[in-house]
Amino acid sequence: MFTLSLIYLALTIVRPQDFVPALEGIPLLPVVLLLAFAAWMIRAGKSFDAPQFLLLPVFLLVGMVSMVANHWFGGALALLESFGPIVIAFFVFAAACTTPRRVTIAMAVFVLCACVLAQHSIVQANTGTGWTGVPLGEDGRVRYVGIFNDPNDVGLLFAATLPMAFFLSSGGGFLRRLWWLAAAALLLYGVYLTNSRGAMLAVLVVGGIFVWQRRGMFTAGVLGVLGLVVMRLLSSRMQELDPDESSAFGRVDAWYEGMHMFFSNPLLGVGPGNFTDYNQLTAHNSWILVLAETGFLGYTLWLAFTSYGFWMMVTVMRHQPEAAGEPVRAGTWKSERAIAFTLLLSLYGLFAAAFFLSRSYTVVMYLLIALVVGHYMGARQRWPGVPLLRLTDHWMRWLAVSVASIVALYVITTILLIGS
Template identity: 30%
Template sequence: MQKKQDEELENSSVGFFFLFLYSIAIFIRPHEWNYTTVEPIPLGRYLLIAAFVFYLFFQKKKIWGYQCWCLLGVFLIIPLSGLKNGWLGGGVFQAIDFFIYSLLPFLLYASLINSSKKHHAIFLVFTVASLVMLHHGISQKMSVDGTGWSGIQLSVGTRITFLGFFKDPNDLSMFFVMNIPVMFYLRHSATNWFSKFFFSLMIIALLVGIYLANSRGAMVALFGLGLTYCFFNWGKLKTLFFSLVSIPIVVIIMSVFRTIDLDDGSTSGRIRAWYQAIQMFKSSPLIGVGKENFDKHHSLTAHNSFLLIIAELGAIGYALWFFTIALTMWMLYKAFNLEPEKNKGILADPKVRQDVILAKTLFFSLVAFLYTAFFLSRSYIVFLYVFLGLSYAVFIRLARQIPELQEVTASKNLLLIFMAAPLTMILLYLLVKILL
């Protein structure tokens, strides 16, 4: 009892309150529902700053892991890259944006989401946001001119959209795919049949949302997510069987969408953009051509989050960005792959078991991001850093109770993860050369 009271005194409940409101502001966006052409008040930014202020002054246990150092490194690389490319003023503003939409969300979600109940609260925001987005998309589809109840129209006349950065149906689809593991987790955690039934319907709703957003990248990510789940839970042979059975189904579904063909104009355009990303990297291999400068060198965006970072922030920026994601996923992987016999006593605690399942959930959400990000330029999208922060938060809780997890950040492990960055760069280069 005393320990619980001490933890409550060390944690900023007001900071979490503002972070919760921030989550509502950026995902549900109620302040923008009456859409006009006038730029809306950046309510989310103000709420995030308020949460940060209370975090600084009232949060006793402050989190600052390797990921924060890496994101701080990216933050510093951005203006340096701008300076090198004759765009220092723009580089400074881009660095500020990165601080507000990437570094700060990671830091605050990692620090202020310090219990499974707070994780659940944020997941419920994701649930409501998904429902609102889907309802808005259906209103667009049912409208004569494709305009939803917010005043936002369908993309290219067919694809559902939402407000803010969700105006792009690809971002909407990415969010839906990343939340499928979350809905499975909430269904598993439900204590009554009605909640289990509701979250089962939510899984179906997200699949409908992906269909209505008509994103090929999201469909590929959905298939990849299924394969990854099979691999981790059923092994290689069952995954291979699942692949053989499901590929014809995926091909049929994809034919209902837009076809994926290397001779297709859209696909060949993306491959050319990938090639241009390599050329930009060659022109400035260390710190790139500058954040948000890709489209100044090529007519299309990179259509690949990995190549976008390589082109815009060079090898240093990419290594720091990649390390942030890879280390977080390694932490989650180790958290849900604990040795049962060695940790039998610890795993007997229901709260620990719940956090282990939570770690597995967030791992698959990040897997969904990686699949989708391979076809989309979403290196800086805010909800990536929200999910990364949520992931680090649950790992920190588990690491405080399980000594085995404290070895995850051993020097040899960090070195191997960091060395994976140049390896992925080489693989991306070879892929582009083969496709060309």
């Protein structure tokens, strides 16, 4: 099952089925996912000790009900066909990655696949066309095939995998460290080539949180300001980072329209994928997109699903085995915490970019959260003192957080509109 999961991950990111003529029409992804799911089904001792295993299927169900409520019965089946495989992939990948070794291998596959896209970006930037046959975008920004045809999606992947590359470079001999540091440099250059403001800000967020943990808030703040200045010098699009800029104003206007879609359909929204039926541009914000399309019910489920990932990694990092009376072998708990911190940084990178993009349903997000869930469940098996997070203990909290975040999104949108 683990090997099949890694193959599915590689096919999802590198996507040879989208540019190799010999593979055209062959359902590689569905077949590999089906085989992995079959292996998961016959596996003994399945564990569902994570709230996401309930939240994600219910989120899918709410999305389907939303489609029906918006008078499109066929849309419910279309959503099941498009998002159902993501739910299955989440279950399988989370179950497959529960040991430090497997989590580390999965991170290595994430990084190597991202590096393939980064190398493609370099070729594309230098020649005008990548080896997939995909040319530069009209705005001169690099892109890939399939779900990574948008430069922002490519940048999001680079930002999310960058912490993994640095983690992989922290152990082993000189050549291994050099290899993964080179991979990190390649990913950083890839972010530059995408010219994605969201991805650049995500890298800044990741770096800031890392420095904050290591050197304190003051140092992180100073370096963050310097980093922002450097990014504005390097990127023409970062120099246009202003609410009055046409692209930024269009995004804020889309946020405003998304909030009004929610107000007109507060419980179930306008239906997944239907945002552009009501507004020319998509939401350009993953939170507002879910809120507008699935209403309060879907938004609360999605918010809890994604936020639990952060909570889980912080829970692992804060656990003290000695205080819980658990025997600690040399280096074992340090490794657990290092992995948890790396995955936490990846989550921050992913969602910092997703705040400016409509990527609420992208498979990469759910595979990363599956890796987080897998590490959390494995850590609890190895260290029983790690607290178990139960949805039944927190559902009132999520309702309150959901309401507060909706108010915050509305206030931010209103202020940006007034300021522009």
